[in-house]
Amino acid sequence: MTTLGQTLSTLSPDATSRRPDMIVIRTPHDMLSWARAQRTSDSVAGFVPTMGALHEGHMSLMRLARQQCGTVVVSIFVNPTQFNQPTDFETYPRPEAEDLAVCEACGVDVVFMPTAEQMYPRGYATTVLPEGVADTMEGASRPGHFAGVATIVTKLFNCVAPDRAYFGEKDFQQLAVVKQLVRDLNLGVTIVPVPTVRDTDGLALSSRNARLSVKERNAAGLIPVILCEAQCMARDDRQALDIVGHVSTRLRDVPYSRIDYVTVVDGDSLSTVDTPDERSVLAIAVWVGDVRLIDNVPLLGHLVT
Numbered sequence: 001m002t003t004l005g006q007t008l009s010t011l012s013p014d015a016t017s018r019r020p021d022m023i024v025i026r027t028p029h030d031m032l033s034w035a036r037a038q039r040t041s042d043s044v045a046g047f048v049p050t051m052g053a054l055h056e057g058h059m060s061l062m063r064l065a066r067q068q069c070g071t072v073v074v075s076i077f078v079n080p081t082q083f084n085q086p087t088d089f090e091t092y093p094r095p096e097a098e099d100l101a102v103c104e105a106c107g108v109d110v111v112f113m114p115t116a117e118q119m120y121p122r123g124y125a126t127t128v129l130p131e132g133v134a135d136t137m138e139g140a141s142r143p144g145h146f147a148g149v150a151t152i153v154t155k156l157f158n159c160v161a162p163d164r165a166y167f168g169e170k171d172f173q174q175l176a177v178v179k180q181l182v183r184d185l186n187l188g189v190t191i192v193p194v195p196t197v198r199d200t201d202g203l204a205l206s207s208r209n210a211r212l213s214v215k216e217r218n219a220a221g222l223i224p225v226i227l228c229e230a231q232c233m234a235r236d237d238r239q240a241l242d243i244v245g246h247v248s249t250r251l252r253d254v255p256y257s258r259i260d261y262v263t264v265v266d267g268d269s270l271s272t273v274d275t276p277d278e279r280s281v282l283a284i285a286v287w288v289g290d291v292r293l294i295d296n297v298p299l300l301g302h303l304v305t
């Protein structure tokens, strides 16, 4: 069996060691070499793709991967092709040293941190274009977003060759798109959903929360309260139209807010629902100041706060 140390010694000089049991790999070529060397072992390879600025939400994915897999790879890559606003991409936080410390603390074996130039070199001209569950909500509001996501996930899976990959339910539609991608392209990776981790006031943790001012962050604390009200309405057998109306009215009253969408969908097909049932999910996207927040709750599941 190849040890991490032996594998590291075969990699080019920019694959540096953070400490004996965690290595950082910076090129797709080295990542693939490492993954191929690992194939000789029979341990399950777990993968957590991220864009960095790691928080407790990401850590819950890493910890679950650590529990379930023999090796754990985390990628940190702010993927330019899934951003449809240049300023959002440019201002996305990139705290590399802190992120590596978080990965170490979670017992990660390998951190894959390529540059955009390495992932999309000159002449790059291939895109994976998901349809179906990618067409609504985020797909409608952010043209090109899921093509960017599907393309980078495919590329990362090809570099890392995982058995299992961990995705947060916070990005509920992304999870559906990735499941569809794996099914449609026979990628042979088991997708593991991980519940949303929330702050003490119920706001879903997000790397973008750091860009909220204190006043905006306080205002954003109303979002989980409103989602909880929606869950109570569903328990009282209210129709989706009423729930969407109530949530929209309440979100409009949140200071600094602007609604992008509020919808009730089937958790599998993502088609809109009239009468909520056990599979129904309320999904929202709302701007608070300059920060776009998304969240979702199962209408008849556990209360969000």
Ligand code: AMP
Binding pocket: 049, 050, 051, 052, 056, 057, 058, 060, 061, 166, 167, 168, 169, 170, 171, 194, 195, 196, 197, 198, 204, 205, 206, 207
């Ligand atoms: P990102 O770095 O935002 O691309 O997220 C990387 C992964 O972490 C995705 O699968 C997200 O769904 C997941 N994630 C982000 N925030 C949370 C959260 N609050 N709870 C659980 N998973 C999350």
